[in-house]
Amino acid sequence: MSLGQELAPHLPFLRRYARALTGSQTHGDAFVRATLEAIVAAPDSFPREVEPRLGLYKTFHAIWSTANIEEGGDFGSENLGNAEGIAQARLSRITPLSRQALLLTALEGFSATDAGYLIGAQPGEIDNLVQEALGEIERQTLADVLIIEDEPIIAMDIETIVRDLGHNVTGVAVTRDEAVAQARAHPPGLVLADIQLADDSSGIDAVRDILAEFSVPVIFITAFPERLLTGTRPEPTFLITKPFQRATVKAAIAQALFFDAATVPAS
The missing domain is CATH 3.40.50.2300 (Response regulator)
Incomplete structure (x- = not known):
């Protein structure tokens, strides 16, 4: 089975995660496209030590972490509207890492170990990150x-x-x-x-x-x-x-x- 065939079943759910993370279908789908382009450009760099779904999300997070979204990134920043501006202001009060941990575990169903692998955190940190995210967002x-x-x-x-x-x-x-x-x-x-x-x-x-x-x-x-x-x-x-x-x-x-x-x- 080719790498593309292995990844295809997981793409809809990566789109779900990316849209929730960015608050936008346009921005979320753009990150997913960039992820696929990176995989096509360098298939040998795809993480083969883990299952395909984890490798796909790991590649996505590599793209996400280098896009500097707090500064607008390279994904249509010139079109960011008022709602996006308010969201970016709120990001200053809750770390993106916390939100990623919340969405990866609650929305995508990853274990704490897998979520830790994806965002570069120890498994023991994930529960604290999730609680931090929920507490801050619920107060807002x-x-x-x-x-x-x-x-x-x-x-x-x-x-x-x-x-x-x-x-x-x-x-x-x-x-x-x-x-x-x-x-x-x-x-x-x-x-x-x-x-x-x-x-x-x-x-x-x-x-x-x-x-x-x-x-x-x-x-x-x-x-x-x-x-x-x-x-x-x-x-x-x-x-x-x-x-x-x-x-x-x-x-x-x-x-x-x-x-x-x-x-x-x-x-």
């Missing part, structure tokens, strides 16, 4: 949250997680029309949306309707993440895979709000 960001989910048990679980983080749940919608109506009645600061809804309507369409009227960060929840991580069209920045872990939802919420310029502390 509180929001009104709209949940779009037609499965009652899953909706209840998400609502519990959201409230445990200190956020307010404005409503739980089970159809496209209901979601739009609730957003209009109580404009949310964050939307958590399933893809397939109760009346066979689409959570994607519901979000599209909401975004036509409000600027709000969105996290999609789906059992088929690969369909929304192709890198070939406009796709979600933040994506959670079903079945999900509570830590995954917490990490995604924290990261989505971290990059949201409109979020203000709740009263």
